Amino acid sequence: MGALSKYLEQGKKYDEEQLFIELKARSRKAFEYLYDNYSPALYGVIFNVLRDEESSNDALQEIFVKIWNNFDSYDPVKSRLYTWMLNIARNHSIDRLRSRSTADRKDLKKDKDFVRQHGIQPEQFTDGIGLRKLIDHLEEEQKIVIDLLYFQGFTQVEAAEELNIPLGTVKSRVRIAIHKLRKYFV
Amino acid sequence: MDTKEIIESGSLELYVMGALTPEEMKEIDGLRISHPELNAEIIRIEDAMIAYADSHAIKPKEELKEKIAEKLTFAVRLDMESEMVDSISIQMPGIYRYAAAAAIALIFVFGAGTFYYAHEYSQTNIQLSALQNEKMVLANQVKLLTGESNIIKGELAVAMKPENKKITLPGLAIHPDANAVIYWNTKTGSTYINSENLPVASSDKQYQLWAIVDGKPVDLGVISKDSTFSTMKHIENATAFAITLEPLGGKPSPTMEALYVMGGV
Numbered sequence: 001m002g003a004l005s006k007y008l009e010q011g012k013k014y015d016e017e018q019l020f021i022e023l024k025a026r027s028r029k030a031f032e033y034l035y036d037n038y039s040p041a042l043y044g045v046i047f048n049v050l051r052d053e054e055s056s057n058d059a060l061q062e063i064f065v066k067i068w069n070n071f072d073s074y075d076p077v078k079s080r081l082y083t084w085m086l087n088i089a090r091n092h093s094i095d096r097l098r099s100r101s102t103a104d105r106k107d108l109k110k111d112k113d114f115v116r117q118h119g120i121q122p123e124q125f126t127d128g129i130g131l132r133k134l135i136d137h138l139e140e141e142q143k144i145v146i147d148l149l150y151f152q153g154f155t156q157v158e159a160a161e162e163l164n165i166p167l168g169t170v171k172s173r174v175r176i177a178i179h180k181l182r183k184y185f186v
Numbered sequence: 187m188d189t190k191e192i193i194e195s196g197s198l199e200l201y202v203m204g205a206l207t208p209e210e211m212k213e214i215d216g217l218r219i220s221h222p223e224l225n226a227e228i229i230r231i232e233d234a235m236i237a238y239a240d241s242h243a244i245k246p247k248e249e250l251k252e253k254i255a256e257k258l259t260f261a262v263r264l265d266m267e268s269e270m271v272d273s274i275s276i277q278m279p280g281i282y283r284y285a286a287a288a289a290i291a292l293i294f295v296f297g298a299g300t301f302y303y304a305h306e307y308s309q310t311n312i313q314l315s316a317l318q319n320e321k322m323v324l325a326n327q328v329k330l331l332t333g334e335s336n337i338i339k340g341e342l343a344v345a346m347k348p349e350n351k352k353i354t355l356p357g358l359a360i361h362p363d364a365n366a367v368i369y370w371n372t373k374t375g376s377t378y379i380n381s382e383n384l385p386v387a388s389s390d391k392q393y394q395l396w397a398i399v400d401g402k403p404v405d406l407g408v409i410s411k412d413s414t415f416s417t418m419k420h421i422e423n424a425t426a427f428a429i430t431l432e433p434l435g436g437k438p439s440p441t442m443e444a445l446y447v448m449g450g451v
Contacts, residue, residue, distance in 0.1 A: 026261040035251050040243035041236075047244050060246055064254045077342050078215065083232050086239050087204055146238065149205045156205050171196030178199050181234035 020081065023071050031068070038082070039064075042089040048151045049093035059096055063089050094153040142177035145170055189221050198224065202231045219346070226348035285310040341415040344369050344378050355427055355449035361385055366447050368395075368427050375420035377406060382414035384446060387431060393446070394436040397424035408436040426450045 022030035042063060047056045067085055074084050138146075148154040148162060149170075160167045192198065200206050201214045218225040286307070344350055350369040357364035367380040377397075384393055395406040395418050406418045409429070428448035430440045 026259065028255075028260045031255060031258060031260070035254065039251070040245045041239045043246040044242035044244045045239055048242055057247065057250060060250060061254050061257060065257050068258045076339075077219075077346055080229070080232050080236070082236050083202065086236070091204075146203075149200070149203045150235070150238070154205070155207070156200055159205075171200065174199045174203075175194075175196040178231055178234045181237055182230055 020076060026068070026071075034067075035064070038085060041082075042085060045086055045089045045151065046093045048147075049090065049097055055096065055100070056093075059089075059093050062096075063092050066092060090151065090153065137180050138177050142173050142180075145173045146177050149174065189217075189224050192217070192224060193227050198228055199231055202228060202235050222346075222348055222352075225346055229348065285314060337413055337415050341378070341380060344415075347371075349373060350376075350378070351451070353427060353449055353451055355429065355447035357447050358445055360444070361446055364446050366429055368449075370421075370424070370427075370451070372422075375422040377418040377421055378415065379409060379418055380415050381409050381429075384409075384429065387411065390434055391431050392434050392436060393429050394432045394440070396428045396430065396440050397421040398426040398428065399424055401425075403428070403440050405436065405438065408432070408434075424451060 019030060019033060023034070039060065043056065043060055046059045046063065047053075050056050050059060066088055070088075074081065078084075079087075144163065145159060148159045149156065154162065156167060156170050160170045163170075197206065197210070197214065201211060204211075206214070214224075214228075218228055345352065350371050353368040353370060355366045355368060363383075364385055365383045369378040369380075370376070377395075379395060381393065387393060392411060393409040395409055396403040397406050398404075399421065400423075404421060404424075406421055406427075409418075410416045426448060428440070429446050430442075431444040431446060432441060
């Protein structure tokens with residue numbers, strides 16, 4: 001089960017507001033809850049970027065320390081706690097990947113090619129996860145756009161160049177893909 | 187661009203994924219506060235992206251949890267406010283000790299100057315109590331500011347929730363400049379009020395909020411005199427809200443002559 005479905009199952013028992021208060025207080029309880037419920041999703045994002053277990057394990061530790069120590073900079077008005085943590089995980093992993101390929105450090109494009117070569121095959125890693133089905137509803141071309149933007153940190157312009165499609169097509173593919181995903185939450 | 191065009195452009199999706207330029211991100215940060223329908227759309231997109239991340243979830247190895255826990259600092263204390271106040275007070279004993287030690291040492295070494303230094307010592311004591319006073323004032327200010335920022339944060343959180351309907355109650359003949367804002371969750375009946383634009387009530391009076399249900403006023407409680415934003419009693423099926431000025435503690439039915447603001451749902 002994914003973290004979200006778990007979260008929904010538990011309903012109001014421990015919502016983000018209460019978690020927010022516990023996190024502000026840096027309680028051990030907050031960490032336990034955070035780790036048990038969110039670490040699989042965070043680790044999924046990390047692994048999708050880094051494609052290497054050892055490196056992903058290190059990144060997960062660094063990311064939790066970051067979330068813990070920078071929690072005061074989280075603004076509940078701007079985003080969901082979940083989104084905030086996912087973005088930290090993704091950005092940190094991308095930074096880590098870029099510093100790893102030191103030879104190409106100055107060449108952003110090459111870094112991204114590196115990521116592309118280690119392309120994303122989520123089906124290998126999501127065994128037993130209920131939400132896996134969800135991705136099957138997306139067309140390949142929609143998946144690629146979302147993966148470029150979301151897991152690999154491309155801007156929309158870079159994604160358009162990478163795929164050799166107009167900017168408007170990037171936007172519309174993303175929008176259609178997210179619309180499909182949204183159907184599961186009505 | 188109107189909100190419908192923005193929603194259809196696909197920009198909100200890119201916003202949630204962090205794929206817009208910083209300027210574009212800022213623009214939407216601002217728009218979502220003034221346009222609840224954009225905010226509601228963003229929240230729905232966030233749900234979808236969370237699901238997408240969940241669909242890629244991988245459980246990390248068991249031993250990582252303990253490894254991470256070792257790297258974090260866990261606080262025992264829960265109260266943030268007292269922590270802030272304490273950090274101010276920490277500096278005080280040092281000054282005291284230094285002043286006292288300096289005065290006493292001087293008295294011993296220069297016996298002749300005893301009287302003079304005793305005087306200095308008492309001056310130091312006076313300065314010290316002035317500093318202590320200042321410390322208390324500062325601590326109170328911190329408390330006050332923390333309280334104010336919590337009130338504002340609370341109101342913003344309520345206002346941002348798409349399920350809370352915003353209803354402005356305009357001033358009536360008795361005070362046309364007055365107004366109040368109600369946030370009302372039509373599903374759960376939760377009711378909140380921003381009362382900062384009501385005229386200040388005299389010390390023996392207090393505002394009271396009423397809901398109109400089936401043409402009859404229903405008491406939703408008196409409005410706090412200490413806060414500009416308050417949670418009121420639950421109400422379902424209200425058709426309008428109104429505020430009257432009543433004696434402290436409120437009354438079972440409204441004084442119609444003291445009706446300040448009123449507005450329909």
